[in-house]
Amino acid sequence: MRPFKPSFIFEVLPQIIPYTLVTLGIMLGTVLFGSLLGLLLAAGKLKGGKVLCGLANGYTYFIRCVPSIVMLFIIYYGLPELLLSFGININNAGKAVFVITTFTLMFSASMSEVFRSSYLAIDPGQSEAGLSIGLSRWQTFRRIIFPQASAVALPNFTNALVNLMKEGTLAYTIGLIDIMGKGQLIIGLNHGSYALETYIAMFIIYWVLTLVIEALSKRLEKHLLRGLKPHAEAVKASKVSKEGIRFREPVLRNPLISGESEESVVLRKVKQTSGFLRISVRDQRSAKMESFFSKD
Numbered sequence: 001m002r003p004f005k006p007s008f009i010f011e012v013l014p015q016i017i018p019y020t021l022v023t024l025g026i027m028l029g030t031v032l033f034g035s036l037l038g039l040l041l042a043a044g045k046l047k048g049g050k051v052l053c054g055l056a057n058g059y060t061y062f063i064r065c066v067p068s069i070v071m072l073f074i075i076y077y078g079l080p081e082l083l084l085s086f087g088i089n090i091n092n093a094g095k096a097v098f099v100i101t102t103f104t105l106m107f108s109a110s111m112s113e114v115f116r117s118s119y120l121a122i123d124p125g126q127s128e129a130g131l132s133i134g135l136s137r138w139q140t141f142r143r144i145i146f147p148q149a150s151a152v153a154l155p156n157f158t159n160a161l162v163n164l165m166k167e168g169t170l171a172y173t174i175g176l177i178d179i180m181g182k183g184q185l186i187i188g189l190n191h192g193s194y195a196l197e198t199y200i201a202m203f204i205i206y207w208v209l210t211l212v213i214e215a216l217s218k219r220l221e222k223h224l225l226r227g228l229k230p231h232a233e234a235v236k237a238s239k240v241s242k243e244g245i246r247f248r249e250p251v252l253r254n255p256l257i258s259g260e261s262e263e264s265v266v267l268r269k270v271k272q273t274s275g276f277l278r279i280s281v282r283d284q285r286s287a288k289m290e291s292f293f294s295k296d
Helices: 007-047 049-064 068-084 095-120 124-132 137-174 179-189 195-224 262-295
Strands: 237-241 244-247
Touching (some): 007 095, 007 179, 049 095, 068 137, 124 137, 179 195
Antiparallel strands (some): 237 244
């Protein structure tokens, strides 16, 4: 039996590292198209009515039930035959096209649920409060809903991105030369020798890529949350006493002095307005109950 040769790991690393660009290119294309399709699916689930909601949910359930490698083979062998029946020949298309198409379908199904759940996690009263202070629906979404929903969706998005990178190793099964594909070629050229060393080299590359993705995700999360946490407790009811509900005035800060961005100021005002609206509704209910019992 051939002894383990650690030095071979460092011999093959320079040969495999250039193909990291292929893996990253596949991920970039998949994330771009998959996120766009996921947004459309999420919009259909949230605002599309019964028909579009049913179609979007059906698509999600169907895609999630299919293994990635099965979907890859169906797209690689079946899509050219399907399009050829309509007079479209894609047999000469690069293998990366089929890989991106496959993982776009898989990624969009996951992203639709991530986007849907993150949107529903935001208090609906904030949209009403944004409209009440004069913002349009688009401004309310862009300045208030989207930043908060992005922060909520980011952890799940990061997990999906890491899973996409790992699922992408299946691309070598149709002949795409990425990190895994190059490693398999090296093992084949050595007639099966140094397979363990080659796999360890690929493990190191994927491990480093995962660390980079996690680090970038944490930095982005801090950036998205920079204006949200300081104002999370801006509006609260002070205490509930026998006399009723009393309010504590929010501490208003000068944005020029505190260095707040325009988006942070708008978001703070919306949170304050949203809090006052909820409390005022509660007061109205309390007043109705008091008037009802006073009649008795």
